[in-house]
Amino acid sequence: MQSTENHQPLVYVQQLSNNPGVNQYSPANLIMHGLPQHQQQQVQLNNGNMLAYAQQPMLHSNTSQQQAFFSLGQPAADITELPKSMVTNPIVASTPISSSTKRGRNDVSGLSDSNAQGRHQQAQFNRIFIPGNTPSKRLRSTNQLITQTTDNLQQPSTEACLFATTRYPFSPFSVIFAQEVRDSTVVDDLTKYISKNYKFELKLVAYRKGRSENNECRILIFVENSNSFAFLYNQKNWPTTLAGCNYSTKKPSIPPQLSLVLPAVSMQTNWEDFVQELKDLHPDIVNVVRLKNKAQQPIRAVKLEFLSASSRNEILEAGEISIMHIKYKVVEFFAQANVLICSNCYGIGHFRKNCNQKNEATCKTCSEKCSNLKEHRCSGIQKCVHCGGPHVSNDAKCNVIQQYRTVLTRNLLSKITPTNTENVIPNQCFNNLPHTGLTTTNELSYANVVKGTTSNSNELLMKKIDSILTKVEEESNSTRQSIEELKKEMKNHYEETKQQVAELEEKVMVMEKKFYDFSVRTGEIIQNICTTLMEPQNSQGQQWKTYWQEQIKVMADSRSSIAKSSKNHQNGPTN
Structure with missing residues (x-):
């Protein structure tokens, strides 16, 4: 085979x-x-x-x-x-x-x-x-x-x-030794070294000894997945010795x-x-x-x-x-x-044990049949047993x-x-x-890939469109919620402002009334001053100085009252 x-x-x-x-x-x-x-x-x-x-x-x-x-x-x-x-x-x-x-x-x-x-x-x-x-x-x-x-x-x-x-x-990865070693020992040393130094789980599906030349020992290591293959492909991840012997690798x-x-x-x-x-x-x-x-x-x-x-x-x-x-x-x-090529007759599609050519073997190079390949003298001229071309029969x-x-x-x-x-x-x-x-x-056949390339592209496009629509809907909901919150906040500020305006109008009316009263009293005082200046002796007699002191005091009290009312208005509570 x-x-x-x-x-x-x-x-x-x-x-x-x-x-x-x-x-x-x-x-x-x-x-x-x-x-x-x-x-x-x-x-x-x-x-x-x-x-x-x-x-x-x-x-x-x-x-x-x-x-x-x-x-x-x-x-x-x-x-x-x-x-x-x-x-x-x-x-x-x-x-x-x-x-x-x-x-x-x-x-x-x-x-x-x-x-x-x-x-x-x-x-x-x-x-x-x-x-x-x-x-x-x-x-x-x-x-x-x-x-x-x-x-x-x-x-x-x-x-x-x-x-x-x-x-x-x-x-497979080929591990080549100059002397005979046990394949199980090599694999055990390799997995333990990788697990201890790199904390990586090396997954293997099989290992066996392969054909070798010049008295070498060749061990073939088959990995199970892509991660294990990529890890072993990096030569820096290999130990310096395996099974206590030096070695070389062929990737x-x-x-x-x-x-x-x-x-x-x-x-x-x-x-x-x-x-x-x-x-x-x-x-x-x-x-x-x-x-x-x-x-x-x-x-x-x-x-x-x-x-x-x-x-x-x-x-x-x-x-x-x-x-x-x-x-x-x-x-x-x-x-x-x-x-599948038979290693006996180099025919296609059957194993050596099922080969119909029982008593003869075919030379891979010259395509000649002989009873014993070890005694066969090959001409060295390549001839394919299938097409007659100038190449070996299993090329x-x-x-x-x-x-x-x-x-x-x-x-x-x-x-x-x-x-x-x-x-x-x-x-x-x-x-x-x-x-x-x-x-x-994984979990996808080649036939399904062939049949599903168009559908997969359409599915990818639909997923992108759905993702965009979802994002647009989320943004729309967020914007709508922000607008509602803004409206509510504006309404609350409007009510507060309306209340403050009403309070200010009431204070203005009070100040207008006080200003009117002050104006009336000021007018009366000025009128009395003018009358007194014209006839000081008749209106005041001998007590004119006392009279004017009382009038000045009344004006000072009025001014103090107005100033105090204005100050209370400025420092009053604000909503």
């Missing part, structure tokens, strides 16, 4: 406009992306708003050798009733793509020479697939027959589906669970400034990689690799990220399923393996359709196996 290594194709989901592109495929037509150029079938998309990008094996050097397509905690796909593969059903070629849908003049993100050529030739001939095991034909004016490998029409086996749904969700590539994709980053963007601003704004981003298409040409899609699950989830929940004053859409990053770049992986991925995704994957009951024959989901997001 052997799984494919090195490069793996990728799948990620994006909500796009209604313009169909060369490399845009719906989930139903995902199978077509792995076919060779002369076998590619262009199918008209029924839903232009929901597309799936299927990237071929053109990954950068940091791509994991065993990208985890499945995550723990979710039920396995029901593979007892696999749907018929699309390659076994007749498909009618669609009409050629209109020239109006072409990309910009300098934008080669979704195009390659081979794709452009294939689209140009589509007006000249139609391509069809014949059901069953009949070789496919390409109908030209000359009606030439093109032979096709029978492996291309294989239906994914139950064993292949079982193998794909029971893989660990994260690639895997960052998995899809810690990755995101920006589907539409212009090819004219200044790459160095773009990467630098990304890392400045989000320090948890460790790698920024522009993806490539089948022809190894860079495309608009950019992959972000994180070392923090929380930072990655925050950006994913926001659905967008702002870089250099531009908002970019953010989608999840998905890897396709691992393909993930093989077109046959790529096509099989696409068919396998589609069949697995088609079985996970319920909205709530927690209620899915797996097939009884897999009850004792660790159930693995089909996505990098």
Whole structure:
């Protein structure tokens, strides 16, 4: 039993406009992306708003050798009733793509020479697939027959589906020792060291010894979640020795669970400034990689690799990220399923113990069969047992393996359709196996992501609108309450002012009366003075001095009374 290594194709989901592109495929037509150029079938998309990008094996050097397509905690796909593969059903070629849908003049993100050529030739001939095991034909004016490998029409086996749904969700960390050590001792020392020094609970799903060379001891450690992966990815968190021995580590590539994709980053963007601003704004981003298409040409899609699950989830929940004053859409990053390859005959879709080639073994390099591989003298000339190409038989770049992986991925995704994957009951024959989901997001299947991208966007928009309406209503209620309180306060002040005005009017009337009395008395005194001055002897006689002293005293008392009344008015109570 052997799984494919090195490069793996990728799948990620994006909500796009209604313009169909060369490399845009719906989930139903995902199978077509792995076919060779002369076998590619262009199918008209029924839903232009929901597309799936299927990237071929053109990954950068940091791509994991065993990208985890499945995550723990979710039920396995029901593979007892696999749907018929699309390659076994007749498909009618669609009409050629209109020239109006072409990309910009300098934008080669979704195009390659081979794709452009294939689209140009589509007006000249139609391509069809014949059901069953009949070789496919390409109908030209000359009606030439093109032979096709029978492996291309294989239906994914139950064993292949079982193998794909029971893989660990994260690639292992390799711990290499120069001498033999016990794997359990190494793991115990590692977990105790991390728990004691960092107060972190390292969650592992498995560990075992791996293949090694030069008498080395290699121990593979499989983590359970993204947090544990990110913690071990930092070399500073490792102890200096394990099991009392020196060691070295080999870290895997960052998995899809810690990755995101920006589907539409212009090819004219200044790459160095773009990467630098990304890392400045989000320090948890460790790698920024522009993806490539089948022809190894860079495309608009950019992959972000994180070392923090929380930072990655925050950006994913926001659905967008702002870089250099531009908002970019953010989608999840998905890897396709691992393909089961027999380590005896290098056939696809079965384990070694079930191989029909009992008495012979196949050389991985030259594809020759022999009874004993140890005695086999290999020519060293690489020849694939599937397609005859110049590569080893289990190379993930093989077109046959790529096509099989696409068919396998589609069949697995088609079985996970319920909205709530927690209620899915797996097939009884897999009850004792660790159930693995089909996505990098917990409690959400890849199929549901494909179907729910539009609805999720609408739900996000509705949530934002509801949030705005709630805030507006709260502000309205607060304003209304403030106005009512202001009215009540103004009414209270009005009553107090009215009462004070009435008191002031009453005091004014009292002062007017006193002023009138004072004026009358003053007039009388002046009149008496004038009379006395004219006839002092007749009116006063000998006591005129005493008379005037009395009059002056009366005037002083009157003035004192008026001044006192005015002072009491000024110092009186005020409301």
